[in-house]
Amino acid sequence: MLLLIFISAFLSNPSLLSLSLSQEGLYLHTVKLSLDDPDSALRSWNDRDDTPCSWFGVSCDPTTNSVHSLDLSNTNIAGPFPSLLCRLQNLSTISLFNNSINMTLPSTISECSSLQHLDLSQNLLTGELPTSISDLPNLRYLDLTGNNFSGDIPASFALFRKLEVLSLVYNLLDGPMPAFLGNITTLKMLNLSYNPFAPSRIPPEFGNLTNLEVLWLTQCNLIGEIPPSLGRLKRLTDLDLALNNLYGPIPKSLTELxxxxxxxxxxNSLTGELPSGFSNLTSLRLFDASMNGLNGVIPDELCRLPLESLNLYENKFEGTLPESIANSPGLYELRLFSNRLTGELPRNLGKNSPLRWIDVSDNQFSGELPGDLCEKGELEELLMINNNFSGEIPASLGGCESLTRVRLGYNRFSGEVPPRFWGLPHVYLFELVSNSFSGGISDDIATAKNLSIFIISKNNFSGTIPAEIGELENLVKLLATDNKLNGSLPENLANLRKLSSLDLQNNDLSGELPNGIKSWRNLNELNLANNEFSGEIPEEIGALPVLNYLDLSGNQFSGNIPNGLQNLNLNLLNLSNNRLSGELPPFLAKGNYGNSFLGNPDLCGHLERLCNNKDESKSEGYLWLLRSIFFLASIVFVVGVVWFYLRYRKFKMAKREMEKGKWTLMSFHKLDFSEYEILDCLDEDNIIGSGSSGKVYKVVLNNGEAVAVKKLFGGMKKEGGGGGGGDIEKGQVQDNGFEAEIETLGKIRHKNIVKLWCCCITRDYKLLIYEYMVNGSLGDLLHSSKKGLLDWPTRFKIALDAAEGLSYLHHDCVPPIVHRDIKSNNILLDGDFGARLADFGVAKVIDSTPMGPKSMSVIAGSCGYIAPEYAYTLRVNEKSDIYSFGVVILELITGRLPMDPEFGEKDLVKWVCFKLDQEGIEQVMDTKLESCFKEEICRVLNIGLLCTSPLPINRPSMRKVVKMLQEVGAADNQMKGGNNNNKDGKLTPYYYEEDASDQGSVAAAS
Incomplete structure (x- = not known):
């Protein structure tokens, strides 16, 4: 009988053939079978081997052949954590870094009694941290970074006996910062960064961790002051408290580290002066206290340290930069922008140190640039914008071939630019705007092959534009306005196929425009105003597909206006004050371009009287005939309309009588109208919008009020979801959208969410009746000729209203509701431009489950608005709505669509980040917005970029977004009331934040 049982098991499980495989090998082979291994990383785990010691990722003790280490990092395996590993009694190391281990971490992990090193970072684990993990008696290293653990850190963690490394970075831990971690006195590294903890103070008990070498509490929602007890951490080498809400002074005890x-x-929001005692920190190499409210002077004792990186930008420091900073032998980064520093830069700055990045923009520095800034040949960024520097550019900088970014704008530099400085081979951004430079552009510029942005406006440059510029195939922007350049444009300028902006206004340039400019397929702006160009306007300009700004005014262009200009979608057209003649192309004769052709006396068209008033008498001969024909046609038309109306009314009455009794009405508010009033008005004349799911009508009721009616067709829709225009939810059953709409809007009430009056259901279609919004959707208004109605205060109000509506859905509805299709077309505006969220056809209620957010079977949303993680995980949570709302903020500020051919492969978010980095806030703001609101716009832009952070954990909650927007509004009102504390009364230019490419808040968000 036993033999039969054995044979049966033998035949049903061929793996039993491997009778020689050790018991530990059998455990590991079972683990292999429990995991998904798409890349066959475990193909060497052969059950016919004697031991697993030769298997990939397995290490054994050479004496006993017992498995003591398992390292399957970066193998793309998936599945739950294999608890069977705890059967390996001598297993001391488990590393499953960067895989797809999912579900929860089981409490049976405590059975791995020999475990010393556990690395499960960068996986998909969810749920709460297991309390039993602290039962592992020998555990020294625990890394759970980059998972989705939530809730509190268990109090049992205080019981670790030998733990040296605890890393819980990038999870969803939202309890308070636990003081009991101060009991794990064996800790050498504590990293809790990037978790949404409840607002907490730094526990003073952390000062008990006297063995600690690394303390990272970055972006942990910390508040309050830095506890002086941290000064007791004598072994600490790395302290990171950045991106929090800490306030008060920097404690002097930190100088005892x-x-x-x-x-x-x-x-943070730290204030006061830097404490004395920095001379004690003889090992300090990097000090970054930027973006706080610190003031006073930069201490000389700090600058005497062997610093490698000093970042104090965006504070209120005054006085001079100590000369001693030039003696730091390892200094490679110096960022002091947006302070109130004065005096000259140290003469020897860069002579003794490998300077790589220097940014002292937006201060009050003066004097000449030090000649040794690039002595070590490693300088990459030279950023000196908005100071009082004077004199010439040192000739030595012409040999600094490592430079990639040069920004010397808004200073008092003069003299000629060194010839070799024009041709730096790796520079992609070269900006000298608003100085007093003179001389010409050297033909050495031919070697600047990487040049992308070239801005030399508002100087005294003279001479011709060298032909070598036409060889710079990467050039995107060429801005040289307000100089004394002369001569004609080089013919090979047409070779610049990537050019998007060419602005040469207010110079002395002449001659005809070069041939071949049709190759400027990416040209967005062409401004040649106030020069002496002549000849005809090339017909090729009309073939430029993305050109929207064309200004050729104040020249000597002659001949006819090319008919091809009618093909352009221009926001601005100015051909005034030339010598143009002939007939005005019909499309350009519209009122939109009423002032675009002034000062061309020989130009004929609808906007002016015909040339020399000729043929007036001949025209009068036809006038009587035309009037007669028009009168007869009018009579025929009126009779036809009356006849058609009577027939149509009769048809509608018959249809209404036929359909009486077929309607089911479901109301959500008290109604003073009937469904028949709605039915009578559902004709083509009242359509105000349409999409793949149906049509939207404006219906004026008998009481004079208007409502909007969405008519949804029955059956299955294969083309897309509930709004048209970019929606990408495929195969959605329309009934689901209808049910989602009434389930959501039927039970919620908020001033910033569109009101659903009622719904009507019949066999063929369904009707949703909403309050009517006079100004339509934000998207339609913002991206039309009417966007001039949207000044900044109005746009800000719309952003705040929409944020409050979305915050209500996320935080005040139980359970929370995720809209899933936030976009400008789904934000409707009333007569006072108050905003309301609309179109809840794909909205979802978030169920609280132990497994976290549910995945959807399809992607809902609109191109350009979809959060990156949603597109590949299909997980529904509030963070995806917050990303979409951030895109709407960027839309409001830039006036641009989320997806635009001008962006290339980028979307609006990436385009904004790129523009900020390359050119500053001016090139991001909608030209319709007034510059006086620049500072407020900068703050709102920063909120938008935080909302569109690629990492969901970095996005603020909608409640936080509302608070930040309200603070912006309050700060703006205070500033308008005369309480601006800026010393010189100027707005801080926000585009300097982008120069802090590693530390600034914009860069961090993007």
Whole structure:
């Protein structure tokens, strides 16, 4: 009988053939079968081997052949954590870094009694941290970074006996910062960064961790002051408290951290002066306290340290930069922009150190640039915008071939630019705007092959534009306005196929425009105003597909206006004050371009009287005949309309009588109209919008009020979801959209969510009746000729209204509701431009489940608005709505669509980040917005970029977004009331944040 049982098991499980495989090998082979291994990383795990010691990722003790280490990092395996590993009694190391281990971490992990090193970082684990993990008696290293753990850190973590490394970075832990971690005195590294903890103070108990070498609490929602007890951490080498809400002074006790190598305190609200005692920090190499409210002077004792990186930008420091900073032998980064520093830069700056990045923009520095800035040949960024520097550019900088970004604008530089400085081979951004430079553009510019943005406006440059510029195939922007350039444009300028902006206004340029400019397929702006160009306007200009700004005024162009200009979608056209003649093309004769042709006396068209008033008498001969024909046609038309109306009314009455009794009415508010009033008005004349799911009508009721009626057709829709225009939800059953709409709007009430009056259902279609919004959708208004109605205060009000509506859905509805299709077309505007969220056809209620957010079977949303993680995980949560709302903010600020051919492969978010980095806020703001609101716009832009952070954990909640927007509004009102504390009364130019490419808040968000 036993033999039969054995044979049966033998035949049903061929793996039993491997009778020689050790017991530990059998455990591991079972683990292999429990995991998804798409890349066959475990193909060497052969059950016919004697031991698993030769298997990939497995290490054994050479004496006993017992498995003591398992490392399957970066193998793309998936599945739940294999608890069977705990059967390996001598297993001391498990590393499953960067895989797709999912579900929860089981409490049976405590059975891995020999475990010393556990690395499960960058996986998909969810749920709460298991309390039993602290039962592992020998555990020294625990890394759970980059998962989706939530809830509190268990109090049992205080019981770890030997733990040296605890890393919980990038999870969803939202309890308070636990003080009991101060009991794990064996800790050498504590990293809790990037978790949405409840607002908490830094526990003073952390000062008990006297063995601690690394303390990272970045972006942990910390508040309050830095506790002086941290000064007891004598072994600490790395302290990072950045991106929190800490306030108060920097405690003097931090200068007692004798072993510290780097201190990062940036992006808090710290105030006061830097404490004395920095001379104690002899090991300090990096000090970053940027983006705070610190003031006073930069201490000389800080600058005497062997610093490698000093970041104090966006504070209120005054006085001079100590000369001693030039003696730091390892200094490679110096960022001091947006302070109130004065005096000259140290003469030897760069002579003794490998300077790589220097940014002192937006201060009050003066004097000449030090000649040794690039002595070590490593300088990459030279950013000196908006100071009082004077003199010439040192000739030595012409040999600094490592430079990639040069921004010397808004200073008092003069003299000629060194010839070799024009031709720096790796520079992609070269900006000298608003100085007093003179001389010509050297033909050495031919070697600047990487040049992308070239801005030399508002100087005294003279001479011709060298032909070598036409060889710079990467050039995107060429801005040289307000100079004394002369001569004609080089013919090979037409070779610049990537050119998007060419602005040469207010110079002395002459001659005809070069041939071949049709190759400027990416040209968006062409401004040649106030020069002496002559000849005819090339017909090729009409073939430029994305040109929307054309200004050729104040020249000597002659001949006819090319008919091809009618093909362009221009926001601005100015051909005034030339010598143009002939007939005005019909499309250009519209009122939109009423002032575009002034000062061309020989130009004929509808906007002016015909040339020399000729043929007037001949015209009168036809006038009587035309009037007669028009009168007869009018009579025929009126009779036809009356006849058609009577027939149509009769048809409608018959249809109404036929359909009486077939309607089911479901109301959500008290109604003073009937469904028949709605039915009578559902004709083509009242359509105000349509999509793949149906049509929208405007219906004026008998009481004079108007409602909007969405008519949804029955059956299955294969083309897309509930709004048309970019929606990408495929195969959606229309009934689901209808049910989602009434389930959502029927039970919620908020001033910033569109009101659903009622719904009507019949066999063929369904009707949803909403309050009517006079100004339509934000998208339609913002991207039309009417966007001039949307000044900045109005746009800000719309953003705040929409944020409050979305915050209500996320935080005040139980359970929370995710809209899933936030976009400008789904934000409707009333007569006072108050905003309301609409179109809840794909909205979802978020169920609280232990497994976290549910996945959807399809992607809902609209191109350009979809959060990156939603597109590949299909997980529904509030963070995807917040990303979409951030795109709407960027839309309001830029006036651009989320997807635009001008962006190339980028979307609006990436385009904004790129523009900020390359050119600053001016090139991002909608030209319709007034510059006086620039500072407020900058703050709102920063909120938009935070909302569109690629990492969901970095996006603020909608409640936080509302608060930030309200603070912006309050700060703006205070500033208008005369309480601006800026010393010189100027707005801080926001585009300097983008120069802090590693530390600034914009860069961090993007």
């Amino acid at each position: 004798s072993s510290v190598v780097q201190i990062e305190l940036y992006n």
